[in-house]
Amino acid sequence: MTDQEFEKGLAELMAEDVPGKGKKEKKSGRFWKKWRSFSRKKKIILGAVVVAAALFVVLKVKGGGKDGAVMVSTAPLEKGDVQEVLSISGPVSGTDSAEVVSRLHAEILEILVKEGDQVKEGQVLARLDSEDVQKEVEIAQNAYNLAVAERNEAQIQAEAGFGKARQDEMAAKRDYDRKAMLYAGGDVSQMELEAARDVLSEASRQVSTYTLRNGKPVANESYDLRIRNAEFELEKKRKELEEVEVTSPISGTVVRVNSRVGRFADTVDDDRPLFSIDNLEKLEMKINVSEYSIGKVKVGQKADISADILGGEKEEGIITSISPTGEEKGGGSTERVIPTTIQIQNPDTKLIAGITARAQIVLNEAKDTWVVPMGALVEKEGGTYLATVENNVVKMIPVETGVESDVEVEVKGEGLTEGLTYITSPMAFLEDGMTVVTAPVQ
Numbered sequence: 030m031t032d033q034e035f036e037k038g039l040a041e042l043m044a045e046d047v048p049g050k051g052k053k054e055k056k057s058g059r060f061w062k063k064w065r066s067f068s069r070k071k072k073i074i075l076g077a078v079v080v081a082a083a084l085f086v087v088l089k090v091k092g093g094g095k096d097g098a099v100m101v102s103t104a105p106l107e108k109g110d111v112q113e114v115l116s117i118s119g120p121v122s123g124t125d126s127a128e129v130v131s132r133l134h135a136e137i138l139e140i141l142v143k144e145g146d147q148v149k150e151g152q153v154l155a156r157l158d159s160e161d162v163q164k165e166v167e168i169a170q171n172a173y174n175l176a177v178a179e180r181n182e183a184q185i186q187a188e189a190g191f192g193k194a195r196q197d198e199m200a201a202k203r204d205y206d207r208k209a210m211l212y213a214g215g216d217v218s219q220m221e222l223e224a225a226r227d228v229l230s231e232a233s234r235q236v237s238t239y240t241l242r243n244g245k246p247v248a249n250e251s252y253d254l255r256i257r258n259a260e261f262e263l264e265k266k267r268k269e270l271e272e273v274e275v276t277s278p279i280s281g282t283v284v285r286v287n288s289r290v291g292r293f294a295d296t297v298d299d300d301r302p303l304f305s306i307d308n309l310e311k312l313e314m315k316i317n318v319s320e321y322s323i324g325k326v327k328v329g330q331k332a333d334i335s336a337d338i339l340g341g342e343k344e345e346g347i348i349t350s351i352s353p354t355g356e357e358k359g360g361g362s363t364e365r366v367i368p369t370t371i372q373i374q375n376p377d378t379k380l381i382a383g384i385t386a387r388a389q390i391v392l393n394e395a396k397d398t399w400v401v402p403m404g405a406l407v408e409k410e411g412g413t414y415l416a417t418v419e420n421n422v423v424k425m426i427p428v429e430t431g432v433e434s435d436v437e438v439e440v441k442g443e444g445l446t447e448g449l450t451y452i453t454s455p456m457a458f459l460e461d462g463m464t465v466v467t468a469p470v471q
Contacts, residue, residue, distance in 0.1 A: 099456070100466045103418055106449040109400040111432050111439050113393040115326070119316035121336075122382050123307030124372065127278045130302045131294035133157055133269060142304070144286055148277045154304050157294050159273040162266065169266040173259035180256055183248035191239040191246035198232035205229045281308040284382065307382050312373040314346060314386055317366035320355055325392040327351075332371050336386040344378050346371040346388060395432040395439045403438050406430070407455050415440060416455040418467055423452075425461040 135157040142154050205225040211217040239246045275294070285305035288297050297303060314334060318326055332346040349372045355365035371388055373380060380386060407414040407425065414425040431439030450467070452459070459465075 098421070098464045098466045099459070100468050101418065101452045101456075101459075102454060102468045103450045104453050106399060106401070106417075106445060106447065106451055108397050108447070109437075110396045111394065111398065111400050111434050111437050112391050113325075113432050113434060115318070115322050115390045115392050116387060117316045117318065117390075118385055118387045119314050119371075121312055121314050121373070121380050121384050121386050123281060123309045124311045124313050125279055125281065125308035127281070127306045128302035129154060129275060129277065129304040129306060130297075131157070131272065131275055133162065133272055134293055134295050135159070135162060135273060137288060137290050137292055137294055140286065140288070140290055142283050142286070144283055146283045148281065148283060148306065150277060150280045152277050153274045154277055154283075155275040155294075157273040157275065159270060162270050162273055166263070166266040166270050169259070169263040173256070173263045176252070176255040176259040180248050180252035183252050187239060187246045187248050191236070194232065194235040194239065198229070198236050201225070201229040201232040275303060277304070277306050279306055279308060281306045281310075284309075309382055311376065312378060312380055312382060313349070314371040314373065314388055316369050316371065316388055317356075317358070318351075318369050319358075320365040320367065322392065323351070323355075323367045323369075326369065326390060330390055332388040332390045334371070334373060334380070334386050334388055336380060336384060338381065338384060339379055342379075344380060345374045347374060348390070393432045398431065398439045399441065399445050400437050401440055401451060402453060403433070403436055404454050405451060406438065406440075407457070407459065415442070415445075416452040416459055418450045418452060418465060421464055421466060423459055423461060423463045423465055425459075 137155055138158055139156040140154070141156070142148060142152075148154065205222075205228070208217050208222050208225045212219065212222045240249065241247070283304055284307045285302070287301040287305075288294070288303050294303060326348065328348050328351060330348045332348065334344040334346045335342075348369060350370040352368040355367045358364045358366045401415065405415065406428070407416050409425075412427055413430060415428045417424045417426055426442055426444045428440040428442035428445070431441060433439070452465075
């Protein structure tokens with residue numbers, strides 16, 4: 030952003046308070062539309078310019094300047110630490126959780142746990158009425174037994190039928206061979222020979238209708254399919270019979286019980302689970318990091334966790350996972366966010382699952398470096414400058430910026446020395462060599 034843009038924006042903003050100006054609302058709208066397009070850094074700088082300009086007007090009115098010189102506030106350049114911090118809120122939950130549901134339309138006879146109870150994996154949480162399911166198991170068992178019996182009967186018939194068909198085929202073969210010899214000697218007619226051949230062909234066709242396995246006849250494959258279907262249904266019903274005892278799939282704490290005795294297990298209000306189980310031995314926090322910041326977030330980074338329940342204290346967290354894919358932020362925004370998990374390190378934390386906490390992640394930091402307020406920087410066409418004052422004369426020192434916090438920024442450049450006096454809120458119209466009067470530091 031150039032100094033001309035700052036001056037123009039400042040002029041528009043200041044013009045709103047000048048009596049008699051026409052089209053005030055239209056100018057204000059244009060300015061604030063442009064304001065929203067500025068980066069955080071430029072907003073801070075422009076804000077500082079406005080404050081400085083206002084201060085300049087006040088000081089001039091009170092006679093603070095001499096011979097038209099601008100009065101400015103200054104501070105000595107000092108070294109310090111600066112951090113770029115990402116602050117995001119998100120829910121706290123257990124590291125492992127499970128929602129226990131039932132697909133059985135069976136009445137709940139007993140609920141054996143309450144919210145807050147510790148449970149082990151496989152522990153019974155509730156018992157359901159098993160009468161109807163037991164009957165279904167018996168029906169499925171009968172269907173399976175019947176399928177097996179039918180297959181066995183078919184096997185017996187196949188073996189007997191195949192044996193008879195083979196005997197008929199061998200008899201027909203002997204008769205055909207005998208008549209073929211007689212036909213050769215002229216003792217039987219060709220018609221009798223053909224009739225014998227037809228009988229042999231039919232006998233062989235009958236043999237081919239049987240299914241052989243390892244040379245032995247077996248019942249039709251359809252009987253095996255019926256057995257497999259009946260067996261599948263039987264296993265399904267046996268599984269349902271086991272499910273009349275509702276068990277916990279994980280070890281943890283019962284955090285929700287959403288039904289009661291007398292209700293049907295598969296008809297919980299609002300499609301909620303029967304039970305919610307969380308492993309609260311270790312807590313974690315789920316956050317959504319903007320696609321613009323995720324490049325600076327890494328697994329293993331530390332995070333400071335704060336929440337009202339901590340009473341001003343903080344907990345340490347470690348980033349344990351970053352999703353490989355982004356998702357929509359929502360609210361009509363085109364920005365994408367990346368789900369990220371932070372694990373709370375203190376096993377005895379006061380944090381509890383289900384609350385919202387705030388995580389602060391240090392994305393970048395610089396120690397023992399030159400640090401100035403964000404509003405102390407001057408943006409001009411030639412780059413970024415720090416406006417310093419020596420013997421009441423402005424000297425613009427070109428600088429490069431480094432790590433930025435919300436209010437401070439690291440600066441680097443030649444000519445920066447300990448105690449160097451710089452203007453804390455420089456006006457955009459300040460130029461190199463301009464005479465100024467320094468205001469006392471408050």
